Amino acid sequence: MAAIIANTLLSGLLVGIMYGMCGLGLTFTMGFGKTMNVAQGTLIVLGAYVLMTLSTKFQMSPFVGLFVLIVAFGLLGGVLDRILLTHLRAKSETITLLVLFGVAQVITNLTSWVYSANTVSLTTPLTQQNLVVGSLQISAVQLAVAAIGVAVMVVLYLFLRGAPLGKLIRATAQSEEAAALCGLDVRRARTMIFALGVTLAAIAGFALAMLFPFSPQDQDTWLIISFVVVVLGGIDNLLTTLAAGVVLGVLQTVAGLWLPFTDQNLVVYAVLAVALIWRSRAATLRYRSI
Amino acid sequence: MRRESLRLVLVAGAGVVVAIAAWLLNAGFVSVLTPIVMYIALSEGWTILGGYGGYLNLGMVTFFGIGGLAAGVAATSFHAGPLPAILFGVAAAGVSGLLVGLVSLNLRGAYFGIFTFVSSFIFMAIADTVGFTNGEAGMMLPSVTASSDAAARIWFDAFVVVAVVAVALALYVQRSRWGAALTAIREDEPAAEVLGIRTMRVKLLAFLAGALIAGAVGGIYAYQQQFIYPETIFSDLITLQVVLMAVAGGATSWIGPILGTLIVMGLSTLLQIGAGQMAIAPQIDRVIYGFILIAVGLFASDGLVGIVSRRRGQRRPASARSPAPAEVASQPKAAGDGL
Numbered sequence: 001m002a003a004i005i006a007n008t009l010l011s012g013l014l015v016g017i018m019y020g021m022c023g024l025g026l027t028f029t030m031g032f033g034k035t036m037n038v039a040q041g042t043l044i045v046l047g048a049y050v051l052m053t054l055s056t057k058f059q060m061s062p063f064v065g066l067f068v069l070i071v072a073f074g075l076l077g078g079v080l081d082r083i084l085l086t087h088l089r090a091k092s093e094t095i096t097l098l099v100l101f102g103v104a105q106v107i108t109n110l111t112s113w114v115y116s117a118n119t120v121s122l123t124t125p126l127t128q129q130n131l132v133v134g135s136l137q138i139s140a141v142q143l144a145v146a147a148i149g150v151a152v153m154v155v156l157y158l159f160l161r162g163a164p165l166g167k168l169i170r171a172t173a174q175s176e177e178a179a180a181l182c183g184l185d186v187r188r189a190r191t192m193i194f195a196l197g198v199t200l201a202a203i204a205g206f207a208l209a210m211l212f213p214f215s216p217q218d219q220d221t222w223l224i225i226s227f228v229v230v231v232l233g234g235i236d237n238l239l240t241t242l243a244a245g246v247v248l249g250v251l252q253t254v255a256g257l258w259l260p261f262t263d264q265n266l267v268v269y270a271v272l273a274v275a276l277i278w279r280s281r282a283a284t285l286r287y288r289s290i
Numbered sequence: 291m292r293r294e295s296l297r298l299v300l301v302a303g304a305g306v307v308v309a310i311a312a313w314l315l316n317a318g319f320v321s322v323l324t325p326i327v328m329y330i331a332l333s334e335g336w337t338i339l340g341g342y343g344g345y346l347n348l349g350m351v352t353f354f355g356i357g358g359l360a361a362g363v364a365a366t367s368f369h370a371g372p373l374p375a376i377l378f379g380v381a382a383a384g385v386s387g388l389l390v391g392l393v394s395l396n397l398r399g400a401y402f403g404i405f406t407f408v409s410s411f412i413f414m415a416i417a418d419t420v421g422f423t424n425g426e427a428g429m430m431l432p433s434v435t436a437s438s439d440a441a442a443r444i445w446f447d448a449f450v451v452v453a454v455v456a457v458a459l460a461l462y463v464q465r466s467r468w469g470a471a472l473t474a475i476r477e478d479e480p481a482a483e484v485l486g487i488r489t490m491r492v493k494l495l496a497f498l499a500g501a502l503i504a505g506a507v508g509g510i511y512a513y514q515q516q517f518i519y520p521e522t523i524f525s526d527l528i529t530l531q532v533v534l535m536a537v538a539g540g541a542t543s544w545i546g547p548i549l550g551t552l553i554v555m556g557l558s559t560l561l562q563i564g565a566g567q568m569a570i571a572p573q574i575d576r577v578i579y580g581f582i583l584i585a586v587g588l589f590a591s592d593g594l595v596g597i598v599s600r601r602r603g604q605r606r607p608a609s610a611r612s613p614a615p616a617e618v619a620s621q622p623k624a625a626g627d628g629l
Contacts, residue, residue, distance in 0.1 A: 036400035036401065038403070038404055038407060087588060088587070092344070092399075093398070093400040094344055094346050094399045095587050095591050096400070096587075097346055097348075097399075097400045098537060098583060098587040098591075099583070099584050099587035099588060101346075101348060101407070101533070101580075101583065102579075102583030102587065103584060104580070105530055105576055105579060106577050106580035106581060106584070109573035109574070109580065110573075113574065113577070220408070220411040220526070221411075223407075223408060224411060224412065227404060227405070227408050265415055266416070266419070269412045269415070269416070272412070273393070276394075276405070
């Protein structure tokens with residue numbers, strides 16, 4: 001009994017880190033960039049598909065593929081920002097939302113057209129391996145992905161803290177006007193923020209490909225999860241986002257002990273409802289806030 | 291105001307003419323026209339909150355689906371007639387609209403968009419699992435008459451009724467105080483609040499109007515199709531099309547959605563013809579819609595109506611918080627915005 005609970009908690013923790021990774025990208029674009037990235041879910045799924053292609057067509061190890069993903073999606077994010085979003089910053093948030101909605105539709109349906117709508121999954125040498133520690137059975141894939149997730153989090157944190165570009169990003173996020181007045185390249189910062197957000201989504205896509213089966217239609221599932229994690233964790237803090245992901249993961253796997261498999265998502269929705277009602281009282285998401 | 295009354299009469303008159311015409315035309319032709327009327331209703335309902343108010347409801351299909359499912363439940367489990375069932379659908383859409391609206395309208399415009407988008411999938415998932423709507427398998431609704439030709443015309447007329455109501459409502463709201471309040475909210479919500487506009491109430495009513503209309507359309511749709519299941523009745527394609535039609539046509543005006551619907555449906559028909567001949571995959575039309583949406587957002591956020599009024603030399607209506615140059619001088623809000 002204790003072993004079952006321990007294993008469940010552990011699995012929830014590891015999966016939760018993956019959820020946190022989904023949320024990180026959205027926190028970045030929404031919190032730092034004030035851009036409503038409706039395309040988050042579809043970018044995650046696209047990342048998973050690209051990784052799969054790299055792995056199967058090009059025989060790349062997934063971990064090498066991860067670096068390719070980071071570079072490719074970083075570029076994609078930067079290009080998207082420069083072509084589309086930079087021009088829209090002068091207009092309202094809702095037009096940006098509209099355009100990103102269009103982008104999400106384009107990406108989702110192109111993915112579906114190229115890869116077909118079937119559900120696929122990626123198998124790697126690690127896939128079925130379990131580490132056995134005492135009575136705990138730890139899935140090797142989950143552990144590897146979680147480790148990468150934590151590593152990404154640490155790198156990101158250090159980058160934002162120490163690197164000049166990281167400081168530029170934080171300054172712009174805090175107050176664009178003040179940053180501009182100090183002579184900082186705000187436009188560049190905005191592009192970097194969105195590019196980073198997209199890159200984080202791609203990393204989450206890597207995690208997705210490693211852990212779960214996926215199909216183009218799943219973009220809504222991952223958008224929901226990203227959104228729930230962000231609402232729960234708050235859009236200002238990367239660490240709480242990751243923690244919120246873990247909370248969600250644990251809640252879901254623990255609930256999975258009682259609920260049938262198909263109902264597990266209801267847990268996510270319930271958490272969303274609760275988190276929204278709780279958060280809508282706070283200043284963070286309301287229109288009155290900054 | 292006389293002009294408004296005249297326009298309302300014209301709209302109602304057009305509706306009557308179209309409804310009668312359905313019985314004179316080929317039934318197949320009527321079936322082709324049905325989606326057009328349906329989407330006119332949906333996009334007009336959307337634009338009251340979305341275009342006038344600036345709150346993009348990216349989950350319009352939620353209430354469409356709830357209306358359809360509720361009507362289906364009323365028809366199958368309670369053996370209600372078509373009209374009571376559809377009204378039940380409207381009521382269900384209204385109640386859920388109230389709930390969703392109360393939670394989501396507290397959120398800022400853009401967060402509202404992402405939340406409504408997300409909620410449409412949530413409702414679909416719930417509909418899949420909950421037992422009394424028969425889950426994924428869907429429901430069959432009884433047909434109203436033996437003749438499918440007559441049925442097509444009956445449901446077409448039902449859609450026309452809802453569409454006339456929707457268009458009339460949008461027309462009325464645009465020039466009313468309610469519409470002015472919505473415009474104020476769209477342009478600068480904190481300022482609107484300061485002026486004493488009860489923004490939550492205004493937004494909620496607009497949201498409800500859209501939800502009720504969508505619920506009615508959904509209920510009628512369920513009967514027209516006779517077979518519904520969660521995948522189709524909560525499909526995000528419906529949301530995409532509604533948003534596209536309203537925005538491309540011009541969401542800030544009552545006539546925009548009508549124009550937009552005609553354009554997009556025309557385009558869709560062209561694509562279908564092309565698909566037949568050139569073997570275009572079905573997803574490509576959504577890709578095209580996405581591109582159109584991007585283009586409209588980038589270049590013509592007022593839609594067709596905006597383009598026309600700019601050509602005519604009229605002052606561009608301030609679309610969603612971007613001040614036209616002439617207005618900036620008289621509205622000293624830029625400096626304090628967001629701080």
